Amino acid sequence: xxxxxxxxxxxxxxxxxxxxxxxxxxxxxxxxxxxxxxxxxxxxxxxxxxxxxxxxxxxxxxxxxxxxxxxxxxxxxxxxxxxxxxxxxxxxxxxxxxxxxxxxxxxxxxxxxxxxxxxxxxxxxxxxxxxxxxxxxxxxxxxxxxxxxxxxxxxxxxxxxxxxxxxxxxxxxxxxxxxxxxxxxxxxxxxxxxxxxxxxxxxxxxxxxxxxxxxxxxxxxxxxxxxxxxxxxxxxxxxxxxxxxxxxxxxxxxxxxxxxxxxxxxxxxxxxxxxxxxxxxxxxxxxxxxxxxxxxxxxxxxxxxxxxxxxxxxxx
Amino acid sequence: xxxxxxxxxxxxxxxxxxxxxxxxxxxxxxxxxxxxxxxxxxxxxxxxxxxxxxxxxxxxxxxxxxxxxxxxxxxxxxxxxxxxxxxxxxxxxxxxxxxxxxxxxxxxxxxxxxxxxxxxxxxxxxxxxxxxxxxxxxxxxxxxxxxxxxxxxxxxxxxxxxxxxxxxxxxxxxxxxxxxxxxxxxxxxxxxxxxxxxxxxxxxxxxxxxxxxxxxxxxxxxxxxxxxxxxxxxxxxxxxxxxxxxxxxxxxxxxxxxxxxxxxxxxxxxxxxxxxxxxxxxxxxxxxxxxxxxxxxxxxxxxxxxxxxxxxxxxxxxxxxxxxxxxxxxxxxxxxxxxxxxxxxxxxxxxxxxxxxxxxxxxxxxxxxxxxxxxxxxxxxxxxxxxxxxxxxxxxxxxxxxxxxxxxxxxxxxxxxxxxxxxxxxxxxxxxxxxxxxxxxxxxxxxxxxxxxxxxxxxxxxxxxxxxxxxxxxxxxxxxxxxxxxxxxxxxxxxxxxxxxxxxxxxxxxxxxxxxxxxxxxxxxxxxxxxxxxxxxxxxxxxxxxxxxxxxxxxx
Numbered sequence: 001x002x003x004x005x006x007x008x009x010x011x012x013x014x015x016x017x018x019x020x021x022x023x024x025x026x027x028x029x030x031x032x033x034x035x036x037x038x039x040x041x042x043x044x045x046x047x048x049x050x051x052x053x054x055x056x057x058x059x060x061x062x063x064x065x066x067x068x069x070x071x072x073x074x075x076x077x078x079x080x081x082x083x084x085x086x087x088x089x090x091x092x093x094x095x096x097x098x099x100x101x102x103x104x105x106x107x108x109x110x111x112x113x114x115x116x117x118x119x120x121x122x123x124x125x126x127x128x129x130x131x132x133x134x135x136x137x138x139x140x141x142x143x144x145x146x147x148x149x150x151x152x153x154x155x156x157x158x159x160x161x162x163x164x165x166x167x168x169x170x171x172x173x174x175x176x177x178x179x180x181x182x183x184x185x186x187x188x189x190x191x192x193x194x195x196x197x198x199x200x201x202x203x204x205x206x207x208x209x210x211x212x213x214x215x216x217x218x219x220x221x222x223x224x225x226x227x228x229x230x231x232x233x234x235x236x237x238x239x240x241x242x243x244x245x246x247x248x249x250x251x252x253x254x255x256x257x258x259x260x261x262x263x264x265x266x267x268x269x270x271x272x273x274x275x276x277x278x279x280x281x282x283x284x285x286x287x288x289x290x291x292x293x294x295x296x297x298x299x300x301x302x303x304x305x306x307x308x309x310x311x312x313x314x315x316x
Numbered sequence: 317x318x319x320x321x322x323x324x325x326x327x328x329x330x331x332x333x334x335x336x337x338x339x340x341x342x343x344x345x346x347x348x349x350x351x352x353x354x355x356x357x358x359x360x361x362x363x364x365x366x367x368x369x370x371x372x373x374x375x376x377x378x379x380x381x382x383x384x385x386x387x388x389x390x391x392x393x394x395x396x397x398x399x400x401x402x403x404x405x406x407x408x409x410x411x412x413x414x415x416x417x418x419x420x421x422x423x424x425x426x427x428x429x430x431x432x433x434x435x436x437x438x439x440x441x442x443x444x445x446x447x448x449x450x451x452x453x454x455x456x457x458x459x460x461x462x463x464x465x466x467x468x469x470x471x472x473x474x475x476x477x478x479x480x481x482x483x484x485x486x487x488x489x490x491x492x493x494x495x496x497x498x499x500x501x502x503x504x505x506x507x508x509x510x511x512x513x514x515x516x517x518x519x520x521x522x523x524x525x526x527x528x529x530x531x532x533x534x535x536x537x538x539x540x541x542x543x544x545x546x547x548x549x550x551x552x553x554x555x556x557x558x559x560x561x562x563x564x565x566x567x568x569x570x571x572x573x574x575x576x577x578x579x580x581x582x583x584x585x586x587x588x589x590x591x592x593x594x595x596x597x598x599x600x601x602x603x604x605x606x607x608x609x610x611x612x613x614x615x616x617x618x619x620x621x622x623x624x625x626x627x628x629x630x631x632x633x634x635x636x637x638x639x640x641x642x643x644x645x646x647x648x649x650x651x652x653x654x655x656x657x658x659x660x661x662x663x664x665x666x667x668x669x670x671x672x673x674x675x676x677x678x679x680x681x682x683x684x685x686x687x688x689x690x691x692x693x694x695x696x697x698x699x700x701x702x703x704x705x706x707x708x709x710x711x712x713x714x715x716x717x718x719x720x721x722x723x724x725x726x727x728x729x730x731x732x733x734x735x736x737x738x739x740x741x742x743x744x745x746x747x748x749x750x751x752x753x754x755x756x757x758x759x760x761x762x763x764x765x766x767x768x769x770x771x772x773x774x775x776x777x778x779x780x781x782x783x784x785x786x787x788x789x790x791x792x793x794x795x796x797x798x799x800x801x802x803x804x805x806x807x808x809x810x811x812x813x814x815x816x817x818x819x820x821x822x823x824x825x826x827x828x829x830x831x832x833x834x835x836x837x838x839x840x841x842x843x844x845x846x847x848x849x850x851x852x853x854x855x856x857x858x859x860x861x862x863x864x865x866x867x868x869x870x871x872x
Binding site for chain 1: 348384385386389422431449463465469472476477556562563567568569595602603604605607608609610611633634635638641642645646649650652653656657659660661663666667668669670671672673681684685688689692693696697698699700701702703704705706709772773776777778779780782783786787851860863866871
């Protein structure tokens with residue numbers, strides 16, 4: 001899967017395009033001012049440096065109304081122009097209504113991971129809850145409803161759009177259209193505590209059919225495999241199930257939903273690739289992979305670790 | 317008067333260390349308080365710089381583990397809080413303290429005892445904040461130094477997410493030093509408005525004095541809002557109020573409004589006095605009167621007013637209504653106009669002058685060059701949609717360091733070199749000063765220029781580490797390489813200050829051939845500043861004395 005470089009000048013979505021083209025204009029104007037002002041500064045330094053031969057004081061010039069008026073009015077005109085550009089782009093980028101034909105997804109920020117809910121009345125339960133890896137169809141507008149379960153976070157995938165904060169008790173929206181297939185990277189942009197750096201964002205854009213199949217698989221009930229009953233009972237008896245939901249098994253809400261854990265590419269909110277070894281290491285001591293995150297080490301024995309890992313590996 | 321001094325000291329035995337310390341501890345002399353402000357501020361500057369150094373070491377390479385996540389968060393919280401409240405404000409208020417009475421021809425500040433009170437509040441506020449390293453654990457065993465960021469966004473500061481007492485230390489330390497700043501600001505306003513020497517009308521005041529007057533007004537308006545917000549937060553944390561607790565229908569955004577209503581004027585509190593330094597130093601070294609004095613005053617007052625109406629540009633991504641964002645973008649654009657006027661007027665002052673490039677002027681030129689960059693990136697950040705991308709990224713960190721380091725700190729170094737002879741009676745070493753300037757200019761750009769690029773590549777600020785392969789590595793490496801260069805530059809200035817105190821050339825009253833009243837008295841000035849209260853004939857009283865054939869008062 002191609003990884004889209006997350007720079008703000010390598011965009012793949014209408015709001016990000018618009019910001020990019022406006023950014024070139026703004027930077028162009030600023031570069032012009034920069035050249036003029038620094039040019040005058042350097043010229044003055046070279047030209048008006050005191051020469052040895054010069055005696056006495058230079059001509060005293062107390063000011064000049066026309067000149068001072070000029071460098072008041074010209075900047076005013078420049079910023080007036082910039083103001084108009086700003087207002088025009090705000091209107092397009094900061095939408096208060098969803099774009100036509102948009103898919104609505106709820107994004108909820110948690111310390112330190114992301115929860116997404118696909119709202120769709122045709123699905124059993126009316127919604128599909130997933131964690132950390134947002135899947136979207138290519139070329140379809142996405143209307144992201146931003147909420148927070150605890151502190152303020154900020155959703156920022158530079159190639160798709162600018163960032164908007166997720167504020168508790170205050171709903172915000174953000175929209176984008178992923179124009180290219182692939183994996184878009186980003187991360188939380190508002191300081192939110194110890195693992196602010198470990199709240200990585202991954203958006204996977206796939207063709208519509210592939211997305212539909214993925215969504216259907218996420219809506220399916222959790223696999224119930226009798227061969228891993230031991231691991232499942234440990235999962236239920238220990239603290240795991242208080243925080244983690246597995247649909248039909250447990251309903252914890254503090255930590256990522258694990259119903260289809262194995263369909264993801266990463267764990268720990270994008271910090272570690274999801275492999276059996278990494279998953280086992282994570283269960284053994286989450287603090288070594290993501291220091292000071294909220295998941296404690298449960299001090300499982302080797303056999304318990306194997307059992308729980310086996311159980312989780314069945315959650316496809 | 318000097319001879320009287322000499323007589324008394326010749327007869328009495330020289331005072332012992334304890335006696336001298338006692339003298340400093342009980343002093344109400346604005347000059348001694350000013351020096352203590354500046355020295356205490358410089359000590360905190362070194363501490364804050366070491367905290368920044370720790371951060372840069374941690375960010376040297378991806379997935380580095382020199383600091384724990386919380387350790388890193390404590391570093392940037394303490395770095396920001398220290399640099400704003402315990403370095404920027406006290407150093408600038410210290411210069412104001414030292415210079416304002418001398419510049420307006422007064423014997424002291426209006427309220428000398430209040431002045432000492434303000435200074436000691438600042439010191440104890442700072443110590444209280446730093447005591448959190450020891451006391452912040454509280455009963456919970458969770459804490460240490462505060463780790464909520466210098467703007468301490470709620471609800472991260474609530475008892476739920478910030479256990480222990482560290483955030484309480486942050487609140488109380490800043491609150492105490494805030495009271496100190498308040499009293500000092502009131503003192504400035506009273507001194508400037510009521511204690512000017514005969515002949516010094518408002519429009520003959522040195523521009524630094526004008527800027528300190530506007531700063532005083534801003535402090536008086538902005539600091540109480542912060543103090544009130546902190547009191548509310550303290551109630552939230554200790555008595556179960558819920559002003560800022562969204563779980564109880566409090567508002568997280570309310571804190572941001574209150575904080576930035578203080579926070580943005582604060583930026584101008586930190587940059588107006590440096591504007592004042594530059595406005596004093598550039599004319600003297602260009603040998604020309606300031607270009608457009610009246611417009612400079614108008615721009616200063618204009619900045620003061622507009623700065624009270626731009627705070628929400630710190631909040632462009634919290635989801636305010638689009639029209640409100642547009643409004644705050646407009647006011648932010650507007651404030652760039654008076655700022656631009658100042659820059660053009662300084663350039664106009666240099667134009668046609670005979671510029672002497674001694675260290676103070678070098679730092680002023682550096683200030684101009686660097687501050688322009690910070691100002692232009694500021695304009696980019698005022699463009700709301702652009703800020704949707706740039707906000708909370710390393711671009712912002714680069715931007716405000718160009719303003720506060722390339723601007724404020726360079727101007728402070730200029731001021732140190734310029735007024736050191738007045739304060740101590742000795743010149744600082746010129747050669748060492750020139751070296752320090754070039755090393756600092758290089759180190760500063762090495763550290764902060766790359767931050768603009770890593771920010772544009774998508775690197776958020778305040779992350780304790782970053783993933784490899786996102787393009788951040790090179791820029792962070794360069795930034796960290798710049799740190800030792802800066803350390804050498806700062807160390808050179810500090811060493812120069814220490815060494816010149818005993819080894820510097822004797823300065824005399826007026827080493828720079830300057831024009832404001834502080835240069836008409838001895839270096840260092842006597843305790844009562846002037847044997848005879850001076851009279852003022854124009855905005856450049858000493859120019860009139862030195863050029864009786866063509867005095868400024870002819871052109872007023």
